[in-house]
Amino acid sequence: MAMEITQILLNAQAVDGTVRNHAEQNLKQFQDQNLPGFLLSLSGELANNDKPVDSRKLAGLILKNTLDAKDQHRKFELVQGWLSLDAAVKAQIKGCLLQTLSSHVLDARSTASQVIAKIASIELPHKQWPELIGSLLSNIHQLPAHVKQATLETLGYICEEVSPDAIDQDQVNKILTAVVQGMNSSEASNDVRLAATRALDNALGFAQANFSNDMERDYVMRVVCEATLSVDVKIRQAAFECLVSISSTYYEKLSSYIQDIFNITSKAVREDEEPVALQAIEFWSSICDEEIDILDEYGGEFTADSDIPCFYFIKQALPALVPLLLETLLKQEDDQDQDEGAWNLAMAGGTCLGLVARTVGDDIVPLVMPFIEENITKPDWRQREAATYAFGSILEGPSPDKLISIVNIALNFMLTALMKDPNNHVKDTTAWTLGRIFEFLHGSILDSPIITPENCQQILMVLLQSMKDVPNVAEKACGALYFLAQGYEDAGSSASPLSPFFQDIIQALLTVTHREDAGESRLRTAAYETLNEVVRCSSDETAPTVAQLVPVLMQELHQTLEAQKLSSEEREKQSDLQGLLCGCLQIIIQKLSSSEATKFILMQFADQAMGLFLRVFACRNATVHEEAMLAISALAYATGSGFEKYMQEFYPYLEMGLQNYEEYQVCSITVGVVGDLCRALDDKILPFCDGIMTQLLKDLSSSQLHRSVKPPIFSCFGDIALAIGGNFEKYLMYAMPMLQSAAELSVHASGVDDEMVEYTNQLRNGILEAYSGIFQGFKNSPKTQLLMPYAPHILQFLDSLYMEKDMDDAVSKTAIGVLGDLADTLGSNAGPLINQSVSSKDFLDECLSSDDHLIKESAQWAKMAISRAVSV
Numbered sequence: 001m002a003m004e005i006t007q008i009l010l011n012a013q014a015v016d017g018t019v020r021n022h023a024e025q026n027l028k029q030f031q032d033q034n035l036p037g038f039l040l041s042l043s044g045e046l047a048n049n050d051k052p053v054d055s056r057k058l059a060g061l062i063l064k065n066t067l068d069a070k071d072q073h074r075k076f077e078l079v080q081g082w083l084s085l086d087a088a089v090k091a092q093i094k095g096c097l098l099q100t101l102s103s104h105v106l107d108a109r110s111t112a113s114q115v116i117a118k119i120a121s122i123e124l125p126h127k128q129w130p131e132l133i134g135s136l137l138s139n140i141h142q143l144p145a146h147v148k149q150a151t152l153e154t155l156g157y158i159c160e161e162v163s164p165d166a167i168d169q170d171q172v173n174k175i176l177t178a179v180v181q182g183m184n185s186s187e188a189s190n191d192v193r194l195a196a197t198r199a200l201d202n203a204l205g206f207a208q209a210n211f212s213n214d215m216e217r218d219y220v221m222r223v224v225c226e227a228t229l230s231v232d233v234k235i236r237q238a239a240f241e242c243l244v245s246i247s248s249t250y251y252e253k254l255s256s257y258i259q260d261i262f263n264i265t266s267k268a269v270r271e272d273e274e275p276v277a278l279q280a281i282e283f284w285s286s287i288c289d290e291e292i293d294i295l296d297e298y299g300g301e302f303t304a305d306s307d308i309p310c311f312y313f314i315k316q317a318l319p320a321l322v323p324l325l326l327e328t329l330l331k332q333e334d335d336q337d338q339d340e341g342a343w344n345l346a347m348a349g350g351t352c353l354g355l356v357a358r359t360v361g362d363d364i365v366p367l368v369m370p371f372i373e374e375n376i377t378k379p380d381w382r383q384r385e386a387a388t389y390a391f392g393s394i395l396e397g398p399s400p401d402k403l404i405s406i407v408n409i410a411l412n413f414m415l416t417a418l419m420k421d422p423n424n425h426v427k428d429t430t431a432w433t434l435g436r437i438f439e440f441l442h443g444s445i446l447d448s449p450i451i452t453p454e455n456c457q458q459i460l461m462v463l464l465q466s467m468k469d470v471p472n473v474a475e476k477a478c479g480a481l482y483f484l485a486q487g488y489e490d491a492g493s494s495a496s497p498l499s500p501f502f503q504d505i506i507q508a509l510l511t512v513t514h515r516e517d518a519g520e521s522r523l524r525t526a527a528y529e530t531l532n533e534v535v536r537c538s539s540d541e542t543a544p545t546v547a548q549l550v551p552v553l554m555q556e557l558h559q560t561l562e563a564q565k566l567s568s569e570e571r572e573k574q575s576d577l578q579g580l581l582c583g584c585l586q587i588i589i590q591k592l593s594s595s596e597a598t599k600f601i602l603m604q605f606a607d608q609a610m611g612l613f614l615r616v617f618a619c620r621n622a623t624v625h626e627e628a629m630l631a632i633s634a635l636a637y638a639t640g641s642g643f644e645k646y647m648q649e650f651y652p653y654l655e656m657g658l659q660n661y662e663e664y665q666v667c668s669i670t671v672g673v674v675g676d677l678c679r680a681l682d683d684k685i686l687p688f689c690d691g692i693m694t695q696l697l698k699d700l701s702s703s704q705l706h707r708s709v710k711p712p713i714f715s716c717f718g719d720i721a722l723a724i725g726g727n728f729e730k731y732l733m734y735a736m737p738m739l740q741s742a743a744e745l746s747v748h749a750s751g752v753d754d755e756m757v758e759y760t761n762q763l764r765n766g767i768l769e770a771y772s773g774i775f776q777g778f779k780n781s782p783k784t785q786l787l788m789p790y791a792p793h794i795l796q797f798l799d800s801l802y803m804e805k806d807m808d809d810a811v812s813k814t815a816i817g818v819l820g821d822l823a824d825t826l827g828s829n830a831g832p833l834i835n836q837s838v839s840s841k842d843f844l845d846e847c848l849s850s851d852d853h854l855i856k857e858s859a860q861w862a863k864m865a866i867s868r869a870v871s872v
Contacts, residue, residue: 005041009055027062035081036089039066043096046108046115053105060100060111067118073704079122094119098135101150102142109150117157124158124166133158133171140178145189152182152192156199164206172206176220179203183223183239190232197227197238204245211250221246221257228264233273240268240279247286251311258313266324274345281328281348284321287313288355295359314359321356322367325349329386332425346386350393357397364394365402376413381423388417388426392433395440407437407450415462418477424470431466431476434459438483444490451487456497459484464508467527471520474512478526481505482533489537498534502542505534506549513580519573528580532587543598546591550605553588554612557581561615575621582616582627585609586634593638606639610646617653622663629657629666633673636680643677644684651688658695664706667699671712678716678723686724693720693731700738707759711766714739718773726781728774735770736790743767743797747804761808764801768814775821784825791822791830795837802843813855815839816847820862823869831870840866 011023031038045051045059067082069075082090097119100112116132123129139151155175167175181187182196200220210216224246227239243261247254254261261283268280294310314321328349333342357364368390375387391410395403414437418430441450451459463484466477488496498505509531518524535546560578563570589609592602613635616628632650636643654677657670674692678685685692696713699705717735721728728735746763771794778784798815801807807815819839822830834840844866847859 005045006051006055009058039093043093047096047100049103056108064115064118082122102147113154113157116154117161120158121161124162137174137178145192149191149195152195152199156202159203180223183227185226194235201242201245204249211253236276237279244282244286247283251290277345278348281352285352285355288359291359325353326371329389330382350389354393357394362398362402365398368394381426385426385429388429388433392436395436400441400446407441418462418466427473428476431473431480435480435483442487460501467508467512471517471523475521475523475526478530482530485534485537496539499539499542502545528584532584535587535591547601553581553585557612575624579624579627582631586631589634589638622666625666626669629669629673633676636676640680643680661704664709668709671716675716675719678719682723697734711762714766715769717770721774721777725777726783728777729783739767739770740793747800761811764811765814768818771818772821775825779825791833798839799837802839809852813858816862817858820865823865827869
């Protein structure tokens with residue numbers, strides 16, 4: 001096989017599908033039958049300078065894919081596969097990879113760099129391959145520049161893949177020294193400098209100790225700043241990328257460099273090529289992000305024990321930074337509105353200006369207003385568009401008091417511009433700005449409303465007219481209407497100013513969804529999202545109009561299900577439309593079921609709607625399944641116990657959703673639907689519980705299912721127990737041990753990072769909700785004694801959560817609630833156990849004096865339940 005590997009790798013890239021498939025099968029077979037031989041052949045191919053570039057490149061790529069995968073379960077399998085290989089085989093493969101770093105072929109070197117980093121990420125944490133860093137560092141002193149370049153690239157990838165604690169500080173120092181030397185302006189080869197600069201960007205997380213040392217930090221900062229002046233554009237761009245990373249990793253160390261960085265970045269923004277200028281702006285956006293976070297966290301109140309003080313870099317830079325950003329707004333591209341995902345200097349400048357406004361609040365307004373006033377009526381479209389964009393960008397941050405008088409003057413001007421400006425870009429930005437005005441300066445929180453009975457009709461007329469404009473303008477007009485409707489969300493049953501125009505609004509939005517060009521600029525999606533929001537925030541008086549939408553949308557959904565023989569592109573469009581229609585029907589069902597008067601109108605359509613949703617499941621598309629599941633969930637809530645008649649037919653799809661490990665979001669939503677069904681059907685769900693519980697227990701045991709689905713599953717146990725009461729008895733022996741082991745795990749899951757802390761809290765909450773539902777379900781049934789054996793463990797779990805001291809508010813509330821449920825259900829039998837637990841005293845006291853009124857309420861209830869249980 002090794003003899004033929006070159007040919008097979010080349011065939012696997014053939015244009016002819018038959019040749020390609022046959023080669024792929026051969027590779028798969030070789031991998032399955034003889035993994036060590038397969039990996040040795042690939043690494044040999046990659047290292048062999050006499051082989052074709054294409055076969056070497058693919059060999060390296062396949063090698064990389066045998067070590068890593070996006071899916072966590074698969075990744076774990078691959079890592080175990082590598083670790084279990086014979087040491088001699090691994091040594092030979094690693095030897096080939098290191099040898100490839102001196103190849104003259106760039107693609108081969110680069111691929112080898114990535115594979116070495118993947119192996120390092122597996123082995124270094126296990127204290128294997130200790131000589132790797134040393135042997136790479138010895139390469140740095142080699143004469144050929146391409147070897148140096150490949151080695152620095154490899155060190156960069158290793159720093160990206162490996163966590164900082166896997167490499168000791170002595171080696172970190174040597175890596176940083178090598179990298180910073182490679183960046184030096186004295187380095188003759190630009191390729192080496194570029195690789196070194198990119199490697200530094202990846203290595204910054206390792207440099208904590210070095211950045212705490214003034215001399216070392218000064219040296220690194222000097223070299224990075226010098227690299228921003230390199231003649232090579234890629235090196236300049238990479239150096240600014242480094243500065244962006246430094247701004248977020250070492251914000252608190254920047255004081256003494258900030259003036260120099262301002263000078264370098266402003267020169268780059270004004271004079272350099274776009275990729276470099278964009279990174280220079282990104283530096284200031286990143287500083288804004290840091291300061292917004294710090295100010296949010298401490299509410300602007302700094303005490304000596306704040307982790308990171310705020311240095312107010314943005315406030316200090318304002319007088320120079322704002323004019324710099326305003327200049328960039330005039331550098332628009334002629335076709336920027338049409339291109340989704342477009343990003344250019346003007347957009348980056350506007351985004352940064354918006355972040356600056358959020359960082360400094362009112363202080364930005366006097367600096368931007370003269371620019372707006374000067375340019376808003378100029379004949380050149382670029383100036384009008386820049387002025388409008390500047391205005392829209394600063395609306396989030398300053399206080400409404402500071403903005404309202406300006407917005408009142410600007411509103412009429414904007415409405416006229418949206419109708420009459422001859423330039424498409426200006427109209428696009430004007431509609432976006434109106435959306436921002438309605439998003440941030442309209443709603444029940446404001447004392448003086450911007451939208452009055454006098455101007456409401458004019459605003460609506462302009463927005464509805466603009467929905468007939470070209471797709472990008474129409475899409476922004478839909479967005480503005482979305483926020484306009486949202487501002488009346490709290491109007492409640494009282495008349496909304498939009499009610500008189502409700503019929504026209506709905507009609508205009510439906511017309512947009514049928515436009516020939518609605519596929520462009522996300523227009524159709526925006527129209528449906530806006531329709532949903534208009535319905536969601538509508539007042540009671542427009543309910544008859546909302547009800548009229550049901551047959552219209554059901555007819556459209558029916559038509560998508562009848563379409564025959566579609567191309568794959570048409571089928572994708574059809575799936576998108578089905579998802580949007582199901583989503584819209586879900587919102588309408590929720591709206592109509594919120595009052596008795598309109599619920600009965602909805603019931604006339606329930607059978608037909610359910611029939612359509614069930615047909616949607618026959619289309620194999622995950623997004624559509626999510627939307628259909630959510631719509632069915634809304635229908636279950638609306639029909640209550642009447643939903644029972646659909647269960648027989650719906651159950652297979654429910655089970656299918658619970659088994660969908662691949663598209664785990666579908667699985668997660670289906671778990672939520674089970675909870676909704678429990679609330680709608682109560683004990684009528686009993687006939688389906690064996691199947692549901694079996695599937696949920698399987699889900700929990702599966703290593704393939706994404707971890708985020710597991711907390712809702714536990715919570716779902718509680719929903720089921722609450723619905724079927726003492727009938728949950730037969731599941732106790734399966735569910736309780738699962739809950740117990742998950743509870744133990746969640747107590748010891750020390751938060752490595754914020755994401756893990758958040759997940760651990762979600763897990764704890766799910767477990768506690770399960771216990772709560774089980775206790776409440778068994779209350780007043782003759783079977784409460786069955787829960788006694790589990791009480792000691794549950795109390796121990798609550799105690800250990802309290803001792804860990806890292807619960808969030810949601811977990812505290814649920815935990816103290818469980819303590820009350822346990823006392824309430826088990827009564828005096830549990831009295832002695834409760835008396836011994838820390839939770840019933842210290843934790844309870846802490847919750848009783850909590851600032852959070854929900855925690856306090858739960859605690860007061862628990863206190864009553866405990867005193868009843870203990871005093872009997």
